[in-house]
Structures are given as structure tokens and as C-alpha cells.
Amino acid sequence: MRLAVVVPVSPFEDEEIIRRSIEHLKSLDYDDFEVRFVYVIDSNGKDDRRAELAEKLGAEVVFRKDRRGKRAGAINDAIKRLSSFKPDYVAIFDVDSRPEKNFVVECVKALEGCEDCYIASTKRYISNPINLVTETVEAEYYLINFLLGKSRFRQFNGLIGVLRAKFLMEEGLNEWAVAEDADFATRMHAKGRRAILVRTSKIYEQSPLTWKDLYNQRKRWYYGGLQLWRYRKEMRKAPWGVRLSWYMALTLTFIPILFLPLLLLSPLLLIYHFRRLSKVKVTLGLFIHTIMLQYAAVRALFSFVRKREVEWEAMQRVVE
Template sequence: MRIAILIPVSPFEPLETVSKSVERLKKLDLKGFEVKIVYVVDKKNPNDERVDFLKKAGVDVLVRNSNRGKRAGAINDGIEFLKDFNPKYLVIFDVDSNPSVDFVKNCVYALENDEKAYLASTRRYVYNPINLPSKTVWLEYHLINFLLKRTKFKQFNGLIGVVRFDLISKYRLNEEAVAEDADFATRMHCLGYRALLVEGKLFEQAPMSWKDIFNQRCRWYYGGLQLWRYFKDVLKTKNWGFITSWISSLTLTYVVSLFLPLLPLGLPYMIHKIGFKEASKGFVGLLIHVTVLQTASIYSIVKFLIGKRVEWKPVERFEQIS
């Protein structure tokens, strides 16, 4: 079976992060597959050392001299690049993704046994909980994992997972969408497909500053507002589990401050799991986190209403932890 692994690399990603990405991919269990690994690199200068490194690492490199469509554009160009190879499945990772060794095999097995699934992925975890902002996102991911198991609208950030190549090749990513992953997920669900949560783990970096979290969530919130264009298509599915989950994700997350009174209820659980000292820090972090998210939500709504897009801004990386 042919599979392709695609990793978009923005101009802002440091060489150290790219190097660790290659290192991690080499650990994957890919026995039984014919594999092509492609890094789509948006060049940061004419002598981009990341391109030279990747070529020496023995992977395919698609170099883009512009960042048209940003991440969505890079993935679409990668899909075009892979047409001759014609894989059955496309594995999409971010450059900071650290998947468990069985990630690909588990996802492929799940898709082979469910013809109505367009994507399979696993729970997400943070591998750099080194300060209060990143530790708070670490706590948030535990909630997200809890909800992923129960929601009928499974939206895996970045489409990180294994996707049917024929579907993503046909429908492509919307390069005008700020949240191209949620846009594609919505369109696939409207067509009657679903996403699968399978066994395995995927670790990724959390933003390490409140500023980076604010900028990241502004983009997510703005992208969510753009999804309302599909409201009629969502209703036409008559899949009320999906409809309810979709609407909830595009409403409740925008009024996150309403859940502030519930935070103390989670304190005993956090104390039980991580101890009183860390739980106390986590509780303070969650209070700040909710404030940051609510501010980002309001900011994005205002930007959307006045017709101005939010700016994409790079997130600081931390590479000491493997």
C-alpha cells in the first residue's frame, strides 16, 4: 500500500525544529508500506539551510518561493506534487508533531475498516509544559481529549492525521479560509463522511507565552466565524448529532468566560492528579487562560464584523525537550 507523509514548513520554522521532525519520522513503524516523505518548504531566503538539510536527509523537498495560501497552499501544492505517486492515504504532520510509533498503522487500519471515514487521528498531548502558559495548555488538552471522544464533529487541529488521498485531492483545502482544517472538516461532514479517533498518541508543542496563545486563538476564532457560511449545508445533513456538535463548537467556545464559575469544581481532580502545588499554579493559569481566550474571541468577532482579517503570526519554538 502506498502512503505519503506531508509536512508543511513555514518560513519561520528554525532548522532545529525541522531536524527533530526528520528524527521523529524515522521512528515510525512503516513496515508494509511504500512510503514517500515530502517536506513542503516556504523559503525564508535564497540560501535556505533547511532545504539543504532536508535534501541530505533523504526526503523529498518541494520548495515554494512564496507562501501563497500559507499552510493550506503548501498542502495543496504537496498534493499536486504527489499525484504521480498516487498514494492511497496522505499522512499530514506539522513540523513539531511527535507521533507515537504506531500512529500511522493504527490510523490506516481504522480507515481500511470504515469506508465513510475521511480521516483518522489520535489524542493530542503537549510535550513542552515548561512554564505557566504551556502547562495551562497541557491541562486544556486533557479537556479537549475528553470532548473528542464524545463529539460527533471531530475536528483535529491542522488535519494532523491520516486522510484518504482521493478525497483531499478532489476537494483540496480552502486557501481563503483562516482555519483551513476546520473548513475541510466541515465540508467532509456535510458530504456524509466522518473522522475517527483511534488509539495512539501525538505530542506537539504548546505556545509558551500568553501573547502567542492570544495570537493563535484569534486565528482559530476568526476561522470559526468563517464556517457559518456552511450553516445551510450542515442543516441539510439532518444528522442532529453532528449539527448539535458543530453549532456548539461555534458558539460555546466564544463565551468561554461563562464557564469561569465551574473552574473551582476541577481543582480537587487536579490536586489528585498533579499535587496541590502544581494544581494551584494550574488553577491560576486557567483563570488567565480563560481571560486570554475571551479577549481573543471578542477581538476576532470585531475584526470579522468590520471585514478585516486577523494576521498570522509565528509561534516561538522550544526544542530542548524531545
């Protein structure tokens, strides 16, 4: 089988992050697959040597001098590059993605047993819990992982996982969509295709380091969620459970302030999950996070009504 590994790289990512990404992804178990690594690097201006570095480390590079379509455009350009390779599967990662060694093999195995499944991925965890912001997101991910296991509408952030290539290459990503991952997931579910949650592996990724970065990220997610309402007619064809999960994702997430009373239970839940008394402080982070999410949702709604798109901004990272 042929497998392509695609990693879109924004202008804001530095050389060391790219180096660590390539080294980690190349160390994964790929069984006997024929594998190609494609890094789509958006230029950061003069003297950008990141493409040269990636090629030295054994990755193919699609170097873009503009940011057409942002992340969606980068993935679409990778798909074009791979047209002659004709992969069976495409694994999509971000530069901060750190999947476990068996991630790809386990995801492919799951897809081999489900012909109408378009993606397989795993629960995700935070790799940089170093301050209150990142520890708060770490705790939030436990809720997200729980919902992934229960929801009939499964949307893996960033489409990070292994996708069946024919679905991705036939449909492509909508470059106008702010949340191209949720947009693609909605289109796939509307056509009766499914997403598999693989429980035999894990993937780690970085949380934003500051409240400002987290706010900008979530405002963009909320804006992207508002764009999904255009698919309400198409989603009528989806099974009832999928529709219910989709509607809940597009409504309840916009009113997080309603769940503030549940924070009274958070100290006990934090101690139970992490087995550390020091994690109780994350209760404060969850309170701040909830208020921040509500503000981000309102601001995204105003921007959407005024037809003012949100911008992708640089995010601080930890080199790991």
C-alpha cells in the first residue's frame, strides 16, 4: 500500500520545530507501506531556509510564496503533488503533532475494516502542560476525548489522523472555510461516511501557551463553526444520531457559560484524573477558560454577521 504523510507549515514555524517534526514522523512504524513525506511550507519572506532544511532531512517540499487558502490550500496543493503517486491513505499532521509509534499502522488497520469510513484517528493529549493555560487545555482535552467516544458526529481537529485518500482527493478541502477540518467532516458525514476513533494508540500536540493565543484559536474555531450552518439541508440526509450530535456541536459549544455551575465538581475530577493534589489550581484556569470561550463565541458571532473574517495569527510553541 501507498501512504503519504502531509504536514502543512505556516510562515510562523521555525526551523527547529520542523526538524523535530520530521525526525519524529519518520521514526513511526509504517509496516511495509511505501511512504512519501510532503511538507507544504508557506514562505515567511526573505532568507527562508526551512524548505532546504526539510529536504535535507528527507522530506519532499511544496514551497508556497503565498498563503492561498491557508491550511486548506496547503493540503490541496499536497494532494496535487501526490496525484501521480496515487496513495491509498493520507496521514495529515501538524508540525507539533507527536503520534505514538503505532499510530499510522493502527489507524490504517481500522480503515481497512470499514470501507465507508473516511478517517481514523485517536484521542489526543497535550504535550506541553507547563503553565496554567496549557494545564487548563490539558484538562479540557479529557472532556473532548470523552465526547469523541460518545458523539456520532466525530470531528478530529485539523483532520489529524489517517484519511482514505480517494475521499480526500475527490472532495478536496474548501479553501474559503475558516475551519476546513470541521467543514470536511460535515460534508463527509452528510454523505453517510464515518470517522473511527482508534483506542489502541494516542497522539500528543501542543496547547497555546498564552490566554491571548488560546482566545485567537478558539475565536477562529467558533467562526468556522458558524460557517457550517450552510450544510443544514445536506445534513438532513444523515442518520438521526449524527444530526443530533452535529446540532449540539454547533449550539451548546456557543454557550459555555451555562456550564459554569459544573465547575464546582472540577476539583474532585481533576484529582481523580491526574492523581495529583496540585492540579486543583486548574479549577481557576477552567473558570477563566469558560469566560474566555464565551467572549470568543460572541466576538466570532459579531465578526460573522459583519462578514469580517478572522485572521490566523502566530502562536508561541515549546521546542520539544
